[in-house]
Amino acid sequence: MHLGAIALLVRDYDEAIAYFTGSLGFRLIEDAPQGAGKRWVVVAPPGSRETRLLLAKAADPQQLRTVGNQSGGRVFLFLETEDFRASYEAMQAKGVRFCEAPREEAYGTVAVFEDLYGNRWDLLQPRA
DSSP: OOOOEEEEEESOHHHHHHIIIIISOOEEEEEEEEETTEEEEEEEOTTOOSOEEEEEEOOSHHHHHHTTOTTTTSEEEEEEOSOHHHHHHHHHHTTOEESSOOEEETTEEEEEEEOTTOOEEEEEEEOO
């Protein structure tokens, strides 16, 4: 077994696709209409073989209020890289907002960033 996808609430499909593919360099895996304005939109980082991100448009006011705060302000998602410096610099060049400078931890090199909605992520290069 493995996690196939994690749903991330978004305000708008197209703005989310543009951010994840443009700013983070993810691949658009699937974008299929589901009727009534709903779409099945899946993105993933290059090289990802298992877990994908399902971009789920908020369907009501309660869901809309949680866009950007699905984890109560904690780091929510962990984007692993094999080359921290290159990934960090590429993301900065594309306007990704980092909340802190990179730091070394016992588990690897890490920096927290926020996506276009304010969800907090770790960019992480784990130690070998």
